[in-house]
Amino acid sequence: MDFKLSEEQLEIKRAVREFCEKEFKPELALELDAKEEFPMELYKKAAELGIIGLSFPEEYGGQGYGYLETCLAIEEACRVDSSLGLAIMIGVFGSELILRHGTEEQREKYIPKVVKGEYISAAAFTEPSRGSDITKMDTTAVKYGDEWYINGTKTFITNAPIADFFLILCQTDTKIRPTYRGQTLFVVDRGTPGLEVIKQRNKLGIRCSPTGEVSLRDVKVTDWNVVGELNRGFYHTMEFFDRSRVVVAAQAVGTAQGAFEIAFRYAKTREAFGQPIIQFQQIGCRLAEIASKIEAARLLTYKAAWLIDKGEMDPMLTSMAKLYASRVAVEAADAAIQTLGGYGYMGEYRVEKYLRDAKITEIYEGTSEIQRLTILRYLLRKF
Ligand SMILES: Cc1cc2nc3c(=O)[nH]c(=O)nc-3n(C[C@H](O)[C@H](O)[C@H](O)COP(=O)(O)OP(=O)(O)OC[C@H]3O[C@@H](n4cnc5c(N)ncnc54)[C@H](O)[C@@H]3O)c2cc1C
Known part of the structure; x- marks a missing residue:
């Protein structure tokens, strides 16, 4: 068992992080959030860097990586901004159905353009x-x-x-x-x-x-x-969800991590009663607990993605990853607001946005209730 990411995977993480930290200006994120607008310019730039087509085969212009690399990228992007990050990583949503089940003509018509960011x-x-x-x-x-x-x-x-x-x-x-x-x-x-x-x-x-x-x-x-x-079509769709749900789990891990980091930094500098608030056990220990949960969610997500890439997809584990990571994202963002007090409730520090953005991970691509039913179905088969 080896929990270390390869040099190439670390490089993908670094490249995505660098791109997002440079391009996802907090003011832009807040403005587009208020206007409910898609960041088309950023999308095109991300496509030029190859971030959009990470998991698509090289013969169609993609990077030929797997789900684990896609998860690393979406995690980094959502960490920097939970809404912009998701928006730029999800422009290809559904294209995988053509890649896996489409005809060669359909693949040739759609996939290269999707990978280049010309089609959504x-x-x-x-x-x-x-x-x-x-x-x-x-x-x-x-x-x-x-x-x-x-x-x-x-x-x-x-x-x-x-x-x-x-x-x-x-x-x-x-x-x-x-x-x-x-x-x-x-x-x-x-x-x-x-x-x-x-x-x-x-x-x-x-x-x-x-x-x-x-x-x-x-x-x-x-x-x-x-x-x-x-x-x-139903079977193709269910199989698609067995994979795509791991990407939602990664979105949740990134969102949780982003909210946590804002809260952690704030808690080290904000003072009350003559000391930084992180020194208060209720604040510091809550953050320690959140960090532990995020790490557990990350490990579940990486394992589910790694199994998909190995050709040993485990739909139960993917559902577990989505169920757990999405809950942790909501908890982490809620804890971040609490840590920032009144400032957390206001838009400027963005943690209220992380909470709003986190909630969808418990709803789409199968609600948490549906994930529990899936997990139970597999458990009953297993034991
Ligand atoms: C922002 C956003 C983006 C989306 N994007 C897409 C998209 O790109 N493509 C797409 O096709 N869909 C998309 N969806 C739809 C999403 O997948 C559905 O909203 C979701 O699957 C839940 O379906 P529903 O809203 O009809 O709720 P319902 O199915 O009506 O469920 C209502 C409640 O009942 C619960 N429930 C239902 N059945 C059971 C059960 N058997 N046991 C226990 N509880 C149960 C649910 O968990 C939920 O809490 C999106 C939704 C949103 C909000």
């Missing part, structure tokens, strides 16, 4: 009436002759307002039971007639990462747009 992707599973339970989709794709007609609405879709293409999970067989055996993934380009996006505003956090509702009215596509196997 979105993956649309959630619908107004169903999020945790996607075993049945109200969005349908029906074939007439050579054409498929997609109808339905997807909600809370990350990147939708700026995405160039969408992966959309549809019900293609409405009669089959269980219903999830009749779902198929389609890739649909922005600008296809019938596809419209409305930006969803007033989010609690991750406000630099745009979210939107996608409405599909008789959107016409062909077999070319089918991603993966017909009626296997």
